[in-house]
Amino acid sequence: MARYIMKRLIMLIPVVAVVMVISFLVTHIMPGDPVRMMLGDFASEEQVAAMKHQLGYDKPMFAQFWVWLSRIIRGDLGESLFLHMPVSKAIFSRLEPTFLLAFLGESIGLLIGIPLGVIAAVKHRSWMDQSAIGVSLTGVSIPSFWLSLMLILVFSVKLHWFPVQGYEPLSQAGLGTFKYLVLPAVTLGFMQGGIIARMTRSAMLDVLRQDYIRTARAKGLAESFVIARHALKNAMIPVVTVIGFSMAVLLGGTWVVETVFNIPGTGALAISSIMKRDYPVIQGSMIFTALVYVIVNIVVDISYAFLNPKVKYR
Template sequence: MLQIKCKFNHNWEVKRLRNYIIKRLLLLVPIIMIVAVIAFFITNLMPGDPVRVILGNMATEQEVNRLNQSLGFDQPLLVRFFSWLQQIIRGDLGDSLYLNAPVAQILIQRMKPTFLIAVTGEILGVTAGILLGILAAVKHRKLLDQLAITASLFGISIPSFWLALILMFLFSVKLRWLPVSGYESFAEAGLASFKYIILPAVTLAFMQAGLIARMTRSAMLDTLKQDYIRTAKSKGLPGQIIVFKHALKNSMLPVITVIGHNFAVLLGGTWIVETIFVIPGTGFLAINAIMRRDIPVIQACIIFVAVIYIILNLLVDLSYAFLNPKIRYN
């Protein structure tokens, strides 16, 4: 009888989780549509004429008018909006005004270096931040705690562009260990392609590590004061088991939230870092699109960032149930 009841409860929880995921995915549609509407009007009302940027200042009025008609810019704003909205509903992001290629294809190509840099930087930042936070919490009010706090403050405070230039000067210009800038894919250079992402990834990892270290330290200090931790110590459990098996898991909820938010920021496009190191990712694409007034690309980048945020927030929410079985989804 107990086995049947446990099986019923398990099936019920699986069904609730499935319904929760479906509900969140359905909410994705109106949110994306709202973001798309905002992206359209922002990009079309921003100063600057994309046709003038494409043709240059020497273009005649006839050439400008001809290209405006070709691109549909001569139509009223609302007419262009509803036409563009129909394209978005069909999954068509349009064509780049400058690159003369489908925006979806360009975005997929540029996602590869951004994803590689973001994942590498996040792994380095999370690993260093959690270990630093654990060390600070275990050695609370001791020298190692003060050093860990100082290191985390340094990671949070230092501007990413300044750190990128310092790393570039030290490891590329002075020591000549790594390339100054540029990028080669794994298909082109094999394992040698990783030398192009080391400095950008380390730059991104610094800030991630600082934030995660402070959050981990704060959460660990609260957890280490709990009664079950004192009980585990009284039973003679080794300190490593208490810290990593019991305290760390129960301290990870706020840390996971920070990790998910930071990773969404990185996947959305590491704009400054990619620009400094000339990495052809989504951030570098967005910067160039803004400078060129490439409206379809700008709109696609805004929608892409929104989708990344929503999906990663969903994954973070789902991870809460794994870390804390008491959490239930409605």
């Protein structure tokens, strides 16, 4: 296992290298000039040229990339053009709301998706199956911004149960922090639950057709035991893959939902940086998201061995 983890970590290097190249190229070919946005519309050409020289943006692109890469290798993501702080500090200062929101949203998604998928598979071709499919399709198809706005309208504006927007850190509000996360977590959970439900249903239908399920039923085992102990456990590998991908998406930054609910997470940071053309933060956010995806994929791969003893790592 340790050898496998080491191999996967080594494989992380070329993935991050590709992401670094792409992030650098994307930020430099996107329209807009960060220097002009910093200085304003009334800045003279001399001021713009002086600022570009100070930041090194007047150099050829390859020279800029080499300077940026040399800093990245040393662990320096640079400094934000607008926040006036190191990019790593800017990202880490936004991790708390994103991580809390991701885990709450994924938990709600699991509570919705797995039971819904199991019921749909067990009651295949019944009205319960059709209803479960309808709910999952709605979760997959509905725009997150629209669902967010509807939840705000009903539970914040009409019922006054939750705040409309905002966030208070755990260090200041304690458990009161979670009142700001309920509606965005429900939004994410409903969407992720639809994806998980569809995969759970598909995997369960495949497992329920296997001979060992018929054998377990023929032995007189309780149906609930057959479903939970034999069917669901063996159907979990593809489901865990989807859960891992879903979790990586949420941890990488719930961009739209954070923006709608004005939650200062990594997603909101990335969007505001794109709007301002804050090159260092955009590049750092892309690298951070790539690292999250790769690390979550490693964790998912390792979890296969616990779900299926036949899986061996070398």
